[in-house]
Amino acid sequence: MPAARPRLLYVTDLAYQARGRRYCDEDIHLASRLRAHFDLALCHPLDAAALMDGFDAVVVRNSGPVLGYQRAYDDFRARALAAGTRVYNPLTGKADMAGKQYLLELTAAGFPVIPTVDRVADLDRLPAAERYVVKPKLGADSLGLRIVPGSRLAELSAGDVLIQPCVDFAYEVSFFFVDDDFQYALYAPDPRRRWELQPYRATAADLEFARRFIDWNDLGHGIQRVDACRAPDGGLLLVELEDLNPYLSLDALPEEARDAFVTAFTASLSRFVQVAPARGQGRGVQPDERGPGESGDEAGRVAQRA
CATH class of the missing domain: 3.40.50 (Rossmann fold)
Incomplete structure (x- = not known):
């Protein structure tokens, strides 16, 4: 006890x-x-x-x-x-704690996420783009992230990277939850300055978007950060769901x-601490290869992170 x-x-x-x-x-x-x-x-x-x-x-x-x-x-x-x-x-x-496979799963399930594949042969599943973001499935702090012209995608090795179209987004916004309860939102008005954050007034539609991913992860307890970008059509697209140790930007x-x-x-x-511990419980997911909400600084206006 x-x-x-x-x-x-x-x-x-x-x-x-x-x-x-x-x-x-x-x-x-x-x-x-x-x-x-x-x-x-x-x-x-x-x-x-x-x-x-x-x-x-x-x-x-x-x-x-x-x-x-x-x-x-x-x-x-x-x-x-x-x-x-x-x-x-x-x-x-099931999100960043388990690696980035979830971006493929959410894409396949039709969630509002930046479209993601892991094979050049599946590029037809993505919106056409002149440039693509290529990043390791297991990566951290933008290590290994590249911006690749479409003409060079054939050079990629299959299976160990994720491929996404570059998104010319208006801004990035993060929604912070404790357990299942929304706490606050922050955004970066200038896409070139990811960590110059300001409070963001989330709309009902914004919160409906964010809660879809909180509900999907079904974590029960803990702090989660839903990172999204405002796409050219005005909608939000998931960039990542940080569920291991998200940085909170409390100073903002x-x-x-x-x-x-x-x-x-x-x-x-x-x-x-009142929840009875259960020996050996867990889904056997792969250990997280990222860090505490690490996203890094991408070139130009690219929303995706390593």
């Missing part, structure tokens, strides 16, 4: 250098607020597997791209699933909205 004050192991890499963002500031702020409700210890992701047995739950936050410590993450994940350790977000995520929020998020996050964690 959880202690009177639940014990949380908060996994973060305070030294991680992100382009245009200071991840450490966000986790220092969140940890300082959570300590009013939990007994909390911070640890580096390389230490999480060794330390987690002494806590009621493990909270994975801005822990850096998994590519930087893949073997340690695989060990942490396997041990947590075998022991039934409570991990927040739960390790059953007014104080009242930031406090409301912390309140919702605290309440979610309080509920989560």
